[in-house]
Amino acid sequence: MTYLKKMFVSNMSVMSAFCAITISLMLAILLLWFSGAPPIETGKLLLEGSLGNATRLSDTSMVWVPLALASASLIITFAAGLWNIGVEGQIIVGAIFASFVAREFDAPAPLLWGAMIMAGALGGMFWGGLTGLLRIKGKVNEIFGGLGLTFVATGIVIYLVIGPWKRAGIASTSGTAPFDSKAWFPTIMDLRVSPLAILLALAGLWLVYYLLKQSKFGLQLRATGINAIAASRLGVRTERNLMLAFLLGGVLAGIAGTVQVGAMHHKLVPSISGGYGYLAILVVLLGNYKSFRSGLISFFFAMIAVGSIQWQLRLDLHSSLGGVTQGILVLVVLVVMAIFTQYQRNQRI
């Protein structure tokens, strides 16, 4: 009995994740049932719709890329104890900077892609840095600073699209004129999937994983996130670390923005960030602030986003049910994890 108990307690995180996913899937199925959808059919459609053929798989992976990058960005800032809600705005500014390079510069294609990625990273870093400055020097909570700056970024992108960067002759919110095809990230055949974008997302996730696990900077960041006063007493330069976290988070978000313009839309559109900055918050909460898990969950979320389109087409369900499913998943997982943590704490006492 005690052995069983020990097993149970030691495998707590696995157990809790398992329970949470089972419960939330059951709830999701119930919900779909009540909205008049046959559960097995909806599940099948989701899988087919997101992974069923090369086109769909490639679409899913291109939703995955910005979501994974935004999640990586959030993991870094969460480690420092920051609620960097402004990732959405950093994606937008990254996209603007990358678009600027794509529109204004002419160079051999690979150089142009490189320059776009650099510019996007710089843009995101700039916007993340502003949030950081507001937080560190101005004592403005990063949630408010980030939200405010996201509004500003949204304003700027709309201004650019219907103003200075409008299509010749018409100003439309459907976006700027498409970039010169040299600025389009290369794809596999005529699918949407861009190996370069996938590579960037994998690199982003790996970088975050490596920094937090192996680097002094990552450890200092975690220490700062838990208790900045004690960390400072132990010799950590906490303000510098917080700033670096904002900057690095911005770089990753900015690259997500670059991928959105360079590999997805090939132009700047007002909704360029696609809500990935916000969705990534759910991903990271669900992934328990871990890179690898968040990468997987990002993919799962991408599957729901792409696959649930089929619900609308084939079952006449509203596509927002995909979002509802994601929401239920996150809520249930958080509740179950809280219960397990509480249980674990009681065990210790």
Add this chain to the structure above:
Amino acid sequence: MTLEIDKISKHFGNVYANNNVSLSIDSGEIHGLLGENGAGKSTLVKILSGFFEKEAGEIRLDGQLLDLSSPKDSINCGIGILHQEPMVFLPFSVLDNFLIGSTDQFLAPRKQALKQLQEICNKFDFELDPDAPVSLLTIGQRQQLEIARLLWLDPKVLIFDEPTNAISPVQREKLFTTIRQLAADGMLVIFVSHKLDEIAAICDSVTVLRKGEVAGSKELPCPESELIALMFGKLFPSKEIETPQKGGIQLTVSNLKSIEDRESIEVANFEIRQSEIVGIAGIEGAGQRTFLRAIAGRNSPESGTIISGRNLLDGTNYHQRLEKGLYYMPADRLGEGLISELTITEHIALVENKKRNQIIDWEMSYLRATELISHFQIQGTPESKAESLSGGNQQRLMFALMPTDADTILLEHPTRGLDIESADWIWNQLLDMRSDDCSIIFSSSDFEELLSYSDKIIVCFAGRIVGEFEKSEFNPAHIASLMSGSQI
């Protein structure tokens, strides 16, 4: 009516927060509960209010045994507590706050409550507008509201837990008038404080707690130095420590003026030599904390000059001073000393090989942690989180994290809350460091510790240094009277 607290015990880890605490208080009396932080006052108050469950002992009111297993029980037994910060709900009106917790009825009896509130306000001369939002009230007024609310519950015992921390002197006088009035009406009042002057001003009698035990009781008035003697324990050293040859001047402080968290310090001149141990005596808040933190660079002084060895420290921050060999060990071990959720290995990796390597060699850190755990005799594994260690082991870990080149060590209450074995171990470490030419400055609320280990004692009172004694001149009674602010 008599409240009897009989042999109450409660421990956390291997340290007793309350050990066989007994006292007896009659109604109509204002009884003080005096002690330094960590003496066990809060634990006792929390047991009386039903937040903590006692492990042994009995509480009786008029001979009747009380079962206090929840705050609700405590209220039902007639015990009312005014907490340090008034517990009010800010957006609500005064009347709403007055009603909260007062009734189990579904519909609040507002009319009746209004009448009661006005009666209480008239009686005690409180100025409370029933319809005003509580957020507009001063802390003093919020306290009055809280008192009114408690009185409506018709308590027999009222406990005031450090009630003057956040209010102005004028409001304090008003509060004292109210308390006296309550006692005159036959209320049994317990006044909990670490402030000597307040206890002396308002209480009829006092019980002093020290290290979780009753150090003694006194009828008031009595000389304040006697109370200090009770608060700070034995007035003689327990150990004869050999004093090695002192070296040259290690640290000089002149014309320092600093304030942090309402605690100020002014020091005209202070110096410490190599291999010297200086103890700072003073009741909590007398300025010793601000002084130590100003030297460490944890606060920024308004003025003054600090020189360490050949280095002028003015204008340098905490981290630069850390590199120059100053090491500060705060009293709040998990608040400022260690990172609660990091393991011992992670702490080691955090402070080891500062600049050289940006990539952590976890295997090496783990080995280093194992070494330090055995060297510093820490009860724990390399994977133990700081929060899972006992107080004594947290203190050992803080020693393990000290840079090996530290030459000036600043400690707040180095052994507070520790068991005897850990306390001895810590002083052995400090004495070893002193033999290696380290200078040590520590503050303490323990006479035995101050008198045993210090080569020099300085006394703080109300933000100033009011006395300085070399070991040959130690006069405990004199020190105690200086700490209480009286001149001899």
